[in-house]
Amino acid sequence: MEIDKAIKECDDRRLKTKYNNAIYVIQRALALYSIEEVAFSFNGGKDSTVLLHLLRAGYFLHKGEQSCSNECVKDFPMRTIYFESPSAFPEINSFTYDAATTYGLQLDIIRSDFKSGLEDLLKSKPIKAIFLGVRIGDPTAVGQDQFSPSSVGWPPFMRVNPILDWSYRDVWAFLLTCKVQYCSLYDQGYTSIGSIHDTVPNALLSINNSSDNKEVFRPAYLLSDGRLERAGRVKKLPPSVRGNKPAAINGLDGVGLHKSGLLMASAIAVGDEILFGTVEDQLGPSLCRKLHSIGWSVSQTVVVRNDIDAVAEEVEQRQSTDDMVFMYGGVGPLHSDVTLAGVAKAFAVRLAPDEEFEEYLRHLIGDQCTGDRNEMALLPEGITELLHHEKLIVPLIKCKNVIIFTATNVLELDEQWNCLIELMISDGGLATMQPFVSRHLTTNLTDVEIAQPLSKLCLEFPDLYIGCRRKSRKEPLIIYFEGKDQDQIQSAIEALCKKFHPGAFVETAVVQLVL
Ligand SMILES: Cc1cc2nc3c(=O)[nH]c(=O)nc-3n(C[C@H](O)[C@H](O)[C@H](O)COP(=O)(O)O)c2cc1C
Ligand SMILES: Nc1ncnc2c1ncn2[C@@H]1O[C@H](COP(=O)(O)OP(=O)(O)OP(=O)(O)O)[C@@H](O)[C@H]1O
Numbered sequence: 160m161e162i163d164k165a166i167k168e169c170d171d172r173r174l175k176t177k178y179n180n181a182i183y184v185i186q187r188a189l190a191l192y193s194i195e196e197v198a199f200s201f202n203g204g205k206d207s208t209v210l211l212h213l214l215r216a217g218y219f220l221h222k223g224e225q226s227c228s229n230e231c232v233k234d235f236p237m238r239t240i241y242f243e244s245p246s247a248f249p250e251i252n253s254f255t256y257d258a259a260t261t262y263g264l265q266l267d268i269i270r271s272d273f274k275s276g277l278e279d280l281l282k283s284k285p286i287k288a289i290f291l292g293v294r295i296g297d298p299t300a301v302g303q304d305q306f307s308p309s310s311v312g313w314p315p316f317m318r319v320n321p322i323l324d325w326s327y328r329d330v331w332a333f334l335l336t337c338k339v340q341y342c343s344l345y346d347q348g349y350t351s352i353g354s355i356h357d358t359v360p361n362a363l364l365s366i367n368n369s370s371d372n373k374e375v376f377r378p379a380y381l382l383s384d385g386r387l388e389r390a391g392r393v394k395k396l397p398p399s400v401r402g403n404k405p406a407a408i409n410g411l412d413g414v415g416l417h418k419s420g421l422l423m424a425s426a427i428a429v430g431d432e433i434l435f436g437t438v439e440d441q442l443g444p445s446l447c448r449k450l451h452s453i454g455w456s457v458s459q460t461v462v463v464r465n466d467i468d469a470v471a472e473e474v475e476q477r478q479s480t481d482d483m484v485f486m487y488g489g490v491g492p493l494h495s496d497v498t499l500a501g502v503a504k505a506f507a508v509r510l511a512p513d514e515e516f517e518e519y520l521r522h523l524i525g526d527q528c529t530g531d532r533n534e535m536a537l538l539p540e541g542i543t544e545l546l547h548h549e550k551l552i553v554p555l556i557k558c559k560n561v562i563i564f565t566a567t568n569v570l571e572l573d574e575q576w577n578c579l580i581e582l583m584i585s586d587g588g589l590a591t592m593q594p595f596v597s598r599h600l601t602t603n604l605t606d607v608e609i610a611q612p613l614s615k616l617c618l619e620f621p622d623l624y625i626g627c628r629r630k631s632r633k634e635p636l637i638i639y640f641e642g643k644d645q646d647q648i649q650s651a652i653e654a655l656c657k658k659f660h661p662g663a664f665v666e667t668a669v670v671q672l673v674l
């Protein structure tokens with residue numbers, strides 16, 4: 160069998176291991192289910208092309224085991240389903256049809272959506288398991304294993320994902336080693352293919368060709384950083400963000416404006432030492448100022464124990480209510496470093512060794528740092544994105560809308576924050592908002608004199624935050640006006656001054672935090 164032979168003859172040990180594991184999964188599935196009970200979900204993409212050839216090899220080996228013969232399997236008897244959509248690339252359609260002819264696939268074309276298409280298919284056919292080319296890192300891989308029952312609300316079948324743990328590099332190593340055909344779009348700079356409406360060539364493969372103004376792209380297999388595979392996929396932003404016109408910042412997709420028109424963040428510190436009072440938390444206040452400076456509101460800062468459940472509970476709560484959650488503390492290989500485990504638990508995924516992260520750590524710590532032995536290389540599986548910046552020796556970790564800083568002091572936090580903001584600005588996506596302005600008035604009036612007029616003022620200006628504090632009981636009262644609309648702040652200050660005699664208030668500070 161040509162695929163099996165090509166892999167056995169190559170000297171890429173990593174590819175051989177990945178291949179053997181995938182074949183093992185396929186063979187287990189074929190032992191569990193009859194050939195009529197399985198189907199292959201094929202869409203002409205690179206991942207499903209890999210799977211096509213793995214299934215051909217796996218089926219051949221399975222038959223060989225059964226009949227003890229070595230004859231070649233010409234046709235591939237597994238039912239193959241293709242959900243054809245009017246917005247598919249013509250190149251994807253023609254590659255899918257050509258592959259079906261070349262490899263004798265029994266192609267079922269389905270023209271309805273995935274769910275109803277599968278409902279109809281399962282009513283009429285005895286299908287119990289479907290092979291998919293889903294890989295960790297795909298948005299749909301979250302929480303999946305190599306064998307994962309379909310989700311609640313979907314018809315019942317087993318999803319079999321033989322290449323779940325394959326990286327972008329593994330996919331191309333396989334396709335190139337086996338010298339099999341793949342869709343021509345991958346030679347034109349496309350690295351991950353969705354519909355014609357949401358997919359463009361990956362800008363990282365662009366070759367500057369100033370002579371004829373035509374943009375040219377290198378082939379997909381030359382993308383050196385597989386983490387950027389989806390850079391050619393247009394981000395699906397919620398309408399609230401699309402409709403607003405804030406300066407674009409980045410990669411933190413899925414962030415929407417809060418009900419109040421504000422972007423809301425929270426900060427979670429993980430550390431018993433803060434709760435014991437042994438160490439003072441300086442990162443929380445610094446983070447609040449930084450968030451304010453980009454116009455975000457902070458709903459809560461909280462300190463939790465070094466306990467996986469305590470972290471998970473807090474993250475689960477905050478990530479569902481806030482647009483972004485920022486965490487610090489509890490990251491590392493020590494017994495008390497439970498932040499990442501807590502995040503994984505909050506999102507109901509496993510902690511798994513992350514190859515790319517391991518590579519960074521290896522540079523930093525040395526060779527003894529591998530996934531099994533060093534828990535630092537374990538990251539929440541399928542939901543983690545590493546945010547790289549040349550100034551950072553280790554990338555920032557982002558799990559959905561949770562950003563985890565590894566900073567242990569304010570200076571390190573400054574550095575990581577600046578990199579994060581730079582990445583955001585260069586990438587486009589999320590919003591930096593108009594920053595907050597804060598004006599402070601000082602007065603010798605007593606609390607009793609000022610209490611009622613101030614509470615009325617709060618009702619008159621509901622979009623402003625109006626607060627009071629004094630440095631000591633003996634010192635004058637300071638009134639804070641915080642908001643984004645300078646005119647509104649001015650009106651509120653004038654309205655307050657009018658209620659008292661001239662000179663009752665002295666403005667002591669105007670603070671505008673800027674990036
Ligand atoms: C054969 C097949 C089975 C699927 N099973 C499920 C499932 O059990 N649960 C689910 O939420 N989505 C399921 N999906 C949908 C995918 O997770 C995902 O939404 C789909 O591939 C669309 O991705 P896109 O939005 O990037 O185009 C299935 C898709 C296919 C083709
Ligand atoms: N329209 C479809 N018809 C059949 N199967 C599909 C379809 N869309 C997705 N799938 C299944 O989901 C898997 C994952 O899709 P995904 O788009 O991530 O990968 P791909 O298309 O194979 O490669 P690429 O990431 O380059 O687009 C596919 O390999 C295939 O098994």
Ligand SMILES: [Mg+2]
Nearest residue numbers: 204351352353
């Ligand atoms: Mg695709």
